[in-house]
Amino acid sequence: MADEAGPTDPTEPTSVAAPAVRRGRRPSPRIAQMKRTWYFLRRNTLAMIGLAVLVIIALVAVYASTTPISWVQMPFYCSANYGPDQTSSGWYNSTTGTNGPFNVSGDAGCDYICTYELTPPPNAAHFCNGLWYKIPFVVTKDCIQPSFASCPSYPATIPPTVNLHSGSTGPMPLGSLATSIDSTSAFFNLYNGMLRGSDWSLIISVAVVGVGAALGLLVGATAGFLGGAVDDALMRLVDIFLSIPVLLFVIVLISVITTTIHSVGLPGFSLLGHHFKPYVLINSTWTPLFTLIIGFAAVWWPFYARLIRGQVLVVREQKYIEAARANGAGKGRILLRHIIPNSVYPMFIQFSLDVGTIPLLIGGLVFLGFTNLFPSPYFPEWGAISAWSVFDIRSMLDSCALQCVIPWWQLFFPGLALFMYAVSVNLLSDGLRDALDPRLRR
Amino acid sequence: MKLVTYVVRRIALFVPTIVGVMTITFVLLAALPIQYQLIEHYGDPPRQDPCGYEPQCACASLHHDKETGNCNNPLYTRLVDRLHLNRPEVVQWGYYMYNSFTFNWGTVANNSQVASTYAFARGEPVAKFMGQMMPYTLELTVLSLLIILLIAIPLGNLSAVNRNRPIDQASRVVSFSGFAIPPFLLGSLVVFGVFYLLLPHTGYSVGTPWCPSHETLQYEIWGSWPQAGCYKGAVALSSNCPTWLTGCYLSHPTGFPTIDAAAHGLWWVSLDTLLRMILPALVIAYGSIAGLLRFVRNSMLEVMNLDYIRTARAKGVPERDVVNRHAGRNSLNVTVTVLGLTFAFFLGGFPVIEEVFRLEGIGRALALAVIPGSFDFGVIFGSTILFTYLVVTANIIVDVLYAYLDPRVRLG
Numbered sequence: 067m068a069d070e071a072g073p074t075d076p077t078e079p080t081s082v083a084a085p086a087v088r089r090g091r092r093p094s095p096r097i098a099q100m101k102r103t104w105y106f107l108r109r110n111t112l113a114m115i116g117l118a119v120l121v122i123i124a125l126v127a128v129y130a131s132t133t134p135i136s137w138v139q140m141p142f143y144c145s146a147n148y149g150p151d152q153t154s155s156g157w158y159n160s161t162t163g164t165n166g167p168f169n170v171s172g173d174a175g176c177d178y179i180c181t182y183e184l185t186p187p188p189n190a191a192h193f194c195n196g197l198w199y200k201i202p203f204v205v206t207k208d209c210i211q212p213s214f215a216s217c218p219s220y221p222a223t224i225p226p227t228v229n230l231h232s233g234s235t236g237p238m239p240l241g242s243l244a245t246s247i248d249s250t251s252a253f254f255n256l257y258n259g260m261l262r263g264s265d266w267s268l269i270i271s272v273a274v275v276g277v278g279a280a281l282g283l284l285v286g287a288t289a290g291f292l293g294g295a296v297d298d299a300l301m302r303l304v305d306i307f308l309s310i311p312v313l314l315f316v317i318v319l320i321s322v323i324t325t326t327i328h329s330v331g332l333p334g335f336s337l338l339g340h341h342f343k344p345y346v347l348i349n350s351t352w353t354p355l356f357t358l359i360i361g362f363a364a365v366w367w368p369f370y371a372r373l374i375r376g377q378v379l380v381v382r383e384q385k386y387i388e389a390a391r392a393n394g395a396g397k398g399r400i401l402l403r404h405i406i407p408n409s410v411y412p413m414f415i416q417f418s419l420d421v422g423t424i425p426l427l428i429g430g431l432v433f434l435g436f437t438n439l440f441p442s443p444y445f446p447e448w449g450a451i452s453a454w455s456v457f458d459i460r461s462m463l464d465s466c467a468l469q470c471v472i473p474w475w476q477l478f479f480p481g482l483a484l485f486m487y488a489v490s491v492n493l494l495s496d497g498l499r500d501a502l503d504p505r506l507r508r
Numbered sequence: 509m510k511l512v513t514y515v516v517r518r519i520a521l522f523v524p525t526i527v528g529v530m531t532i533t534f535v536l537l538a539a540l541p542i543q544y545q546l547i548e549h550y551g552d553p554p555r556q557d558p559c560g561y562e563p564q565c566a567c568a569s570l571h572h573d574k575e576t577g578n579c580n581n582p583l584y585t586r587l588v589d590r591l592h593l594n595r596p597e598v599v600q601w602g603y604y605m606y607n608s609f610t611f612n613w614g615t616v617a618n619n620s621q622v623a624s625t626y627a628f629a630r631g632e633p634v635a636k637f638m639g640q641m642m643p644y645t646l647e648l649t650v651l652s653l654l655i656i657l658l659i660a661i662p663l664g665n666l667s668a669v670n671r672n673r674p675i676d677q678a679s680r681v682v683s684f685s686g687f688a689i690p691p692f693l694l695g696s697l698v699v700f701g702v703f704y705l706l707l708p709h710t711g712y713s714v715g716t717p718w719c720p721s722h723e724t725l726q727y728e729i730w731g732s733w734p735q736a737g738c739y740k741g742a743v744a745l746s747s748n749c750p751t752w753l754t755g756c757y758l759s760h761p762t763g764f765p766t767i768d769a770a771a772h773g774l775w776w777v778s779l780d781t782l783l784r785m786i787l788p789a790l791v792i793a794y795g796s797i798a799g800l801l802r803f804v805r806n807s808m809l810e811v812m813n814l815d816y817i818r819t820a821r822a823k824g825v826p827e828r829d830v831v832n833r834h835a836g837r838n839s840l841n842v843t844v845t846v847l848g849l850t851f852a853f854f855l856g857g858f859p860v861i862e863e864v865f866r867l868e869g870i871g872r873a874l875a876l877a878v879i880p881g882s883f884d885f886g887v888i889f890g891s892t893i894l895f896t897y898l899v900v901t902a903n904i905i906v907d908v909l910y911a912y913l914d915p916r917v918r919l920g
Contacts, residue, residue, distance in 0.1 A: 112677060302521070306528035309903075311856050311895045313871075317878040318888065322536050426690040430860045433692040434875045449690060456696045463704050481693050488688030489681075492798075496680070 096407070106501035113497020119490035123483075127265040260480055262446035267487065270359065270447065271424035277363035279417050282370020283406070289371070290378030291401050301375065307368040316427075317436060320361040324354065358439050362424065373416055377409035384408075415499045422491030425449040425484055448487070452480040514911050518904045527605065529896045534604055537885060538597060608893050611635050614886035621876040622884045626868075634890035638870065642894075643764040645869035648785055648792070648861075649854040653847070655793035656800055661843065663797075664804025668812060669831055679801070687798035695791050695864035702787065788865045792858060800846055807842040811835045841913050845906050852902030856895045870894075 093101070107113055289300035381387065382405055390404050429449025431439060433456065440450065455476035588594050592603050607613070613634040616623055623630040629637045663683075667676040686694075762768055769778040811817065812835050820834050821827075857871020870891060877887035 112681070302524065302528070305521070305525055305903075306532065309525055309529050309896045309899045310532065311874070311892065313859055314874055314878060314888065314892060314895075317875075318533075318536055321878065321883070322539055325540060422688065426688070429690045430692050434859055434863060435879060452690065452693055456692060459700065460696065463700065477693070477696075481689075484690060484693070485685070485688050489684050492684045492687060493681075496684075496802075 103498070103501045107497055110497040110500060112493045113501075116490035116493030116497065119486055120494060123264060123487055123490075124268065126261070127268050130261040131265040259446040259451050260448065260483060263448040263451055263480070264483070266446055267425045267448045267484075270355070270428070271421045273359045274362040274424050275366060275417055275420045277359060278366025278420075279370045279413055281363065281367035282372075283374050283410070283413065285367065286371035286374030287378050287401060287406055287409070290375040291382060291397075291405060297375075300371070304368040304371045307365075308372075310365075312365050313431075315365050316361045317431070319364055320357050320436075320439060323357045323361065354440055358428075362427075366420065369420075370413060370416065373412055374409060377412055378405055381405050381409045411502050415495050415502070418491055418495035418498065422488035426488060429453045429484065448480050448484045452477060452484060455480060511908075511911060515908050518907050522900055522904065525900050526893075526896055529892065530605060530608055531601070533889065533892050534601055537883075537888070538600065540883075608889065613638075613890040613893065616886055617884045620884035620887075621879050622873060622887050625876055626873070634886040637873070637887070638890050638894055640763065641868065641870045641873050643762070644867060645855060645857050645862075645871065647764060647766060647781075648789060648858065648867070648869060649851065651782075651785055651789040652792040652796070653851060653854065655789055656797055656850075657847070659793070660797050660800040661804055664801045665808055665831060665836055665839075667801070668805045668808035671809065676805075680805075683798035683801045686794040686796075689795070691791060691795050691858075692860045692864055694794065695788070695861055698787055698791055699864060784865075784867070788858070788861050788867060791864075792854075792861055796850065800843065800850070803842050803846045804839065807839040808835060811839045841910065844913065845910055848902050848906035848909070849899075852899045855898045857891075 107117075285300055285304070289297045387400060387404055390400050395404075425448050427449070428439070428447060429452055432450040432453040440447070459474070459477055592600050595603075615631050615633055616626075616629045616637050618631055626637075629640075663679050667679045670676050762771070765781045766778050769775075769781060817830060817835055820830050825834070855870075857869050857874060859871035859875035861867070862869045862872040863875065873887060874891045877884035877891070
């Protein structure tokens with residue numbers, strides 16, 4: 067154990083050998099290395115702080131994803147109306163019975179909120195005219211509707227002040243941090259949005275970097291292991307992908323996929339005279355998210371391919387690979403059991419580094435106006451929330467800087483969350499690199 | 509391998525890389541239905557055409573011959589013919605490659621976001637438009653790189669020498685924080701703070717001292733460029749030109765606002781232009797310092813562990829000389845590489861920063877061009893080609909420089 071080893075370096079043979087003798091069984095070298103890494107990581111204060119913050123964020127995300135919060139509390143599309151023409155259709159006004167844009171000022175009637183889940187969460191709330199109501203929901207074929215027709219209306223003129231109101235759903239220690247009623251994102255509850263955003267930000271960033279890293283691992287390991295013409299060809303492909311502007315590639319790819327899906331649809335198939343088209347996939351909440359993840363991963367993999375290839379080139383010349391070959395191991399076994407496990411460490415570091423930047427990038431895209439990245443224009447994701455808040459504050463500063471209370475908390479809390487997330491990920495990965503690289507330990 | 513052979517080999521890879529990038533862009537955009545490719549002439553098809561997204565609707569339903577399935581709209585057929593959209597994809601690709609290498613990048617669409625934002629560019633050749641947007645981005649790039657260099661190299665050396673001491677920790681945390689704040693957030697905070705909170709209380713108005721005609725201070729006005737009245741005695745040469753260039757009112761020999769104004773003796777306009785770029789450059793630099801700092805610190809750490817440093821110390825060379833002369837100079841290899849690539853990436857524009865500070869650079873044009881539903885194909889293609897040229901060229905220069913600095917690279 068590292069504790070027993072005390073201040074001495076556990077990599078030294080004496081400190082590793084001593085517990086091994088006592089237990090009678092030597093731990094596998096990989097486990098031993100993990101222990102060593104953990105030992106050095108633990109001594110790095112900044113990395114430990116980063117790890118603690120990440121654990122807290124992960125706990126919040128687990129809490130958010132397991133607690134039945136009405137997780138949108140913002141308008142959504144009924145699946146029947148879901149389409150690319152998002153601003154003019156897709157809303158449903160329950161009073162007039164027509165499709166139309168969501169009415170923020172609330173004088174024409176009450177717009178209802180649906181959730182993405184097909185069964186409403188037990189404590190789901192209804193947003194109407196800037197306030198939240200706890201109301202029963204009626205589940206119809208396509209969406210969830212509130213069971214009453216109208217809600218109390220506002221005075222005709224809304225004073226240009228911020229209405230601080232507590233969200234009435236779920237356990238809400240920060241419930242008063244709701245958004246202003248006359249801002250563009252009026253129907254967004256900051257606390258719930260951030261809570262929901264914690265798991266979405268984590269899921270999206272890990273999924274993007276994970277898919278990218280897996281693809282990069284595949285390509286890079288193949289190129290490095292096989293060498294020769296395969297290596298040349300694959301690395302040229304990597305060069306090509308690295309030369310495409312990132313922003314352009316992501317946006318164009320996502321736009322093209324979205325447009326293509328909505329205009330020509332996904333490829334259908336015929337069976338027994340019936341023609342099937344996967345409409346479910348088109349109208350699913352997950353489609354834009356998958357598109358987003360695929361779009362980002364397509365940009366991400368070349369970095370990993372290059373990284374892994376360099377590492378594989380070093381590892382494949384090691385003596386233990388030669389030994390495995392001498393023992394009669396096949397190519398596949400050598401690659402999967404010996405080369406890849408020994409060359410993924412730098413990938414982990416890069417992985418943890420990149421995970422922190424994804425929400426920032428998404429926020430940037432939303433800021434530039436690419437809201438169709440998400441299933442709903444008010445999708446709870448930290449980067450997106452802070453981008454809307456910037457819009458809100460900017461418009462309020464332009465229109466009523468002296469009369470309005472500037473809702474700084476709208477920007478501060480999501481921004482702080484993003485910042486903490488990215489900084490802690492960076493600190494942890496930096497510490498990890500120091501712990502994994504023997505030259506940097508001392 | 510000789511250096512010359514190495515250089516020739518690297519340059520030989522230039523063409524296939526560009527062809528590859530262009531092919532990927534082509535495949536992506538050719539996958540779109542035909543009406544999206546004709547968008548500049550038809551407007552937004554789904555809203556105009558009741559038959560919606562079906563491919564044959566590109567031909568406006570009025571002209572659609574239901575029996576033959578042909579399109580009888582002469583405008584449509586002429587367009588399709590001119591753009592070679594009725595030829596096989598391979599032939600289209602051939603035309604596309606030929607035109608991209610001959611700088612014939614098409615024209616800015618008539619009804620895209622780009623055209624409505626930059627009226628002067630409507631229907632103009634994309635290459636010309638890119639040329640008009642480039643100087644701004646270039647000035648911003650140079651300014652922010654200067655700031656990065658001036659901070660990152662000394663700080664990196666300092667934190668490598670004082671490894672794991674408070675100064676190292678502090679510099680790392682500060683540079684990480686730059687990495688961790690989204691640029692749009694930091695930029696907006698700066699804009700809010702400076703243009704809404706700070707400047708109004710100083711009595712400074714946007715016009716003064718350059719041009720006392722504006723009395724209100726507003727973000728919008730700050731973002732726009734001095735109008736005709738600000739250039740005393742100047743008359744607009746043409747109404748169809750980028751408003752931010754002094755060239756609207758004066759001749760513009762280089763296209764760079766700062767240099768042009770200085771060439772006309774308008775030093776205050778020159779200074780004004782520079783001032784408008786300092787804040788965005790600082791924001792960019794703060795966000796990018798972490799990357800370079802990390803490389804400088806790590807390569808410095810590696811060099812400091814080498815034997816010749818120990819030898820130098822043993823010989824009694826003063827510590828300052830050891831750090832600055834022996835180690836510092838030899839750790840610059842990596843820095844050069846990173847800087848070259850950063851330069852190329854910066855030249856691709858800063859869409860977010862340019863949007864925040866209302867600057868007119870290439871990144872903003874690109875962000876406008878890819879707004880879904882109003883793609884501007886010419887600008888997308890043009891900026892992709894431009895960016896690819898820049899990155900590939902920078903890659904080659906960096907590789908050659910690296911091979912020159914470190915002969916071991918050539919052997920590999």
